[in-house]
Amino acid sequence: MSSDILLELQRVLEQRKSADAEDSYVASLYSQGLNKILEKVGEEATETVLAAKDGNREELVKETADLWFHTMVMLADQGLSAEDVINELARRFGLSGLDEKASRTS
DSSP states (O other): OTHHHHHHHHHHHHHHTTSOTTTOHHHHHHHHOHHHHHHHHHHHHHHHHHHHHHTOHHHHHHHHHHHHHHHHHHHHHTTOOHHHHHHHHHHHTTSOHHHHHHHHHO
């Protein structure tokens, strides 16, 4: 199942919290703190939007992978996981998008 790769990546991201920042890109992000992680999420989000706007499907997939990766680093930094997001998506499945959105603004 495709969610298995997300859960495996989550496991690796957790392990990298204790890795040496000199040896691991993810450990270096953690060591630079939340602002650096958020900067990377924002950068990847912008690159994803631009790839979609340009209609470059291959680049869009690659940039989306980068965005998901950095978002997962952010979640791990905050003590959350891909499973938390998957569970939230499952909770919303079958709900009207308009009803779900309305429930968040009430």
